[in-house]
Amino acid sequence: MSRFRHALKNRDQHIFSLRMSCGVLVIILLIAVGGWITAPSRIVVYNPPDLRTGSSRPWWEVPAPTAYTFALYIFQQLNAWPKNGDVDYPAKIAALTPYLTPSCLIFLKADLRKRADSGELLNRVRMIYEVPGRGYNSKSVAIMNRDSWVIRLDAVVDEYFQSEPVKRALVRFPLKVVRWDGDAERNPFGLALDCYEGIPQRLEAATPSEDAKGKGMFQ
Structure with a gap:
């Protein structure tokens, strides 16, 4: 009986550790998604005053x-x-x-x-x-x-x-x-x-x- 109890306890501990790992991964994923969504709002794009002819340049270039x-x-x-x-x-x-x-x-x-x-x-x-x-x-x-x-x-x-x-x-x-x-x-x-x-x-x-x-x- 003790052997079965140890086996059940080990199984439960393993399941708990897997759940904790999944929880950590979910938190990391949410942080990554949040950063990905808000990243465009923190990028400064410099446009020339006159855009009638269009503009194509690297985003970091300051006209x-x-x-x-x-x-x-x-x-x-x-x-x-x-x-x-x-x-x-x-x-x-x-x-x-x-x-x-x-x-x-x-x-x-x-x-x-x-x-x-x-x-x-x-x-x-x-x-x-x-x-x-x-x-x-x-x-x-x-x-x-x-x-x-x-x-x-x-x-x-x-x-x-x-x-x-x-x-x-x-x-x-x-x-x-x-x-x-x-x-x-x-x-x-x-x-x-x-x-x-x-x-x-x-x-x-x-x-x-x-x-x-x-x-x-x-x-």
Whole structure:
């Protein structure tokens, strides 16, 4: 009798171990199916702005217009101080941190301190926008490699102090953009601004009053 009892016990233990193995396999299968279903939602596909002629490229390739548009948007936001640069500039740096590389963040914080110490922020209003007629073209983006680009941005810099215009300058900014697949929740673009790839070059400059008289930079 004991032999039969041992045989039944061994059978039951074997059945239990098989059931546990099946349970583990089912859990693994569910995880795999879940990952397979949600994977397409985590893939970033970059499409060029104009799709009338179609587009065929590897999904990881970032089109040059996309890199240019990203650099313009982030840089424009960094330099948008609608009320008071002393408050707006640090707030913009904090808000755009997910779109900045660590080295660029250090550079901007140092620039913030320098401007604050020299009195260039208090009650200062600032805005940057593309020079009309000098938007994106084939020479606006230099592709360094698959993961980095240098953007040539020709922009107008307007500054006001307590509603009084103090500066209008036409500047060429050499901005660097890099692939940044870090935090997709906070940075869905998968790109980051790495600040400057050289010294910004002032092309022309004029005061807003001069520009209004037709003697400015668009002459």
